[in-house]
Amino acid sequence: MLMHSYEGVHQQETKMAKNEVKLIGYWGSPAALRVEWALKLKGVEYEYIDEDLPNKSPFLLQCNPVYKKLPVLVHDGKPLAESLVIIEYIDETWSSENPILPQDPYERAMARFWAKFAEDKCVPTTVGVFSKLGEEQEKCTKEARENLKTLETALKGRKFFGGETIGFVDIAVGWLGYWIRIVEEIVGINLLEEETMPLLSAWVQDFLDVALVKERLPPRDKLLQLNKGFREQMIASST
């Protein structure tokens, strides 16, 4: 029993049918969305459980006692948290279908490097543009644009970060393209400019046009309303 070794995190193995897959998500969560894209890419059948936030279910708390957050993938009764960790797990477990990470070790490392760069640099500065005001917002806007331009360099000569088809970086970062357009509408700043970042702008459109990506995108209007609410809360709590 694998569970035994890490029982601190995953104390309770859930009784499930062999190979059964459940995903605990939330319709407005980018991290849950990217796990869904990975599952769809692999053609994995799964049960999707939408959490009623902020009222977290006992099942979520049981499956992720360390962070108490979603998404959580439960496979064969064994729960797993952290979306990028889950995506690598999906790639290794259903390894015969549509590879998510490249096969070559150096290319794999570069994919991990860029996914981490987006997570550590592009996301926080974009959130800053969304949640700050005045000079702080201007500073974040400048930094976010610089980071996005750096990210764009990895697209040179490629349609997707994964090459001709979507891969790890696309799945990890793709939601940001959808969110950025919503952030831009809410705050009235053109963050990802087509003139200065033509490759990244085209990639956003190409990625969102991929059938399996498009079919799981949350409705734009609903997401806009949700994020307007988030912005009001963030500004209220910082003033």
Place this chain on the structure above:
Amino acid sequence: MLMHSYEGVHQQETKMAKNEVKLIGYWGSPAALRVEWALKLKGVEYEYIDEDLPNKSPFLLQCNPVYKKLPVLVHDGKPLAESLVIIEYIDETWSSENPILPQDPYERAMARFWAKFAEDKCVPTTVGVFSKLGEEQEKCTKEARENLKTLETALKGRKFFGGETIGFVDIAVGWLGYWIRIVEEIVGINLLEEETMPLLSAWVQDFLDVALVKERLPPRDKLLQLNKGFREQMIASST
């Protein structure tokens, strides 16, 4: 040529002999230290280049234009940054010797989960204990202890996080055990208490006793002096 695809980061391939390995590090850098442990574990021959910080060398800036920071591994002329990404690359490239990550996908995912937990939770709160004063320091101390206790749960029934031998989590987190004792001496707080965290305390000692780990540890007194200087700078810049 792999370099082509990501030339934004790695514009200049360095001319090197086939399979030549260089590591750009700094004697007091935990991130460089863990890459060295991984190379030693695999028995990889490498040239170690110690940077003269804060005067970064042109070679470092050429190899890591995105972050301009060390460590950087250069293998066959191809540079790679981000220590945990480098360690996975080392494991995949020299795959026949001493596996660093487990073979089973779920165990691999759990190793990545815990390495990330330590990085995201244990490290920042420990740095807080080291760099803050008064109430802020007390808050960080409480949080750091809670995070370390959570990390300890992954050691239940195991000598090392990797089992009977050291693995990914040990290599990723091991430096923290060495640094924590130095932090404790500098700030006069017993952070990792033997009574409340017996497994983690024993692990620190066991890990630091592993021959290949011990032989690359920076001298304690020199590291103490370096970190005393860091603390003074951090406190000065926050007041």
